[in-house]
Amino acid sequence: MGPTILTLNSLPPPQDLLNPTPETYSQILTIWQYFAGFTIVLWLTTWFPMGKTSLKSSIFNIPGRIAWTTMELIAPLNLIYVMKALVARLSTDLTSLPLPNQIVAALYLIHYANRAVISPLFAAPSMSPIHALIAVSGLAFNWINSTCLAAWLVGYHAPVTGYRTDQFGGLGDGTRPAISDYLPYIGFILFFVGMTGNIISERTFFRLRREEANKLHTQKDHSKNPGNKYSKVYVIPPAKGLFRYILYPHYVFEWLEWTGFILVGTAVYPASGVVGPEMRLVSWLRPAAALAERLRVPLPLPAVVFVVNVVTSMVPQARLGKRWYLGRFGKDKVAGRGAVVPFLGWL
Secondary structure (H helix, E strand, O other), X not given: OHHHHHXXXXXXXXXXXXXXXXXXXXXXXHHHOOHHHHOHHHHOOOOOOOHHHOOOOOOOEEOHHHHHHHHHHHHHHHHHHHHHHHHHXXXXXXXXXXXXXXXXXXXXXXXXXXXXXXXXXXXXXXXXXXXXXXXXXXXXXXXXXXXXXXXXXXXXXXXXXXXXHHOOOOOOOOOOOHXXXXXXXXXXXXXXHHHHHHHHHHXXXXXXXXXXXXXXXXXXXXXXXXXXXXXXXXXXXXXXXXXXXXXXXXXXXXXXXXXXXXXXXXXXXXXXXXXXXXEOOOHHHHHHXXXXXXXXXXXXXXXXXXXXXXXXXXXXXXXXXXXXXXXXXXXXXHOOXXXXXXXXXXX
């Protein structure tokens, strides 16, 4: 934790956080790589006031659609803002960036078009209130993450201690494995397979909720409840299709989507003249750096950190959700399914 404490004691001025220099980029990314270690807190608590586990009443609750859209929309908006600010600093423009950089940025924006706008505002039948602390945490996560990704995509480079594939000139000796040339294409396919599976899983869940709400609506005197008839109507998907073996296939497909994002990112090369201070990796990121070195491709570090942070924060949420399903519907309805791993009861 030494490097983290040192960095925290020498944080850059606020203007550099909005328009980061290469040095600021290295500092933010150094701190950001430790986030996964702190998600242990999520494993030690059952308090997660969002969605099914939201608090029934709290003065800190924010309407679900407003909170979700706000904290998710900051991701694409900040990515565009920071990229435009940084290319202006480099006396160029977004259209002058290499094509792989533009494609990776486009994939990010496509994902958040669904996640921040289409899904919460048009597809979801209702959304439970979200506690202000969760909303602020989500907003901060997306702001930091999109800032790191934006700086990387305009060519900023934070050399990693001990890994030559992160250094200029270490990739072009013609000896890298043939598979390395296909990684971006494989990643592109994985991204859209994952996104499609995520959307299908989520829309299936929304359809089941609508069907259940409509059935309940015909059985009750709905004049006594004039609000959204879908609000607080919960179902457990039957054990078939994408839900046959796990309860949260939309989570797993999202992870597959972002894994593809990493692979496409292996085509993003740093630009000369925008090199920040050298940084050391935390232990759980070193295998990715070693693999990039072996394949002789650039290490898409911000994308790797992003995926690690996403997975480590979503797995305990899925476990908490499975626990909620067990309490609400019982073991028979859960049908032995894992949260995100088939046949693994605790996960």
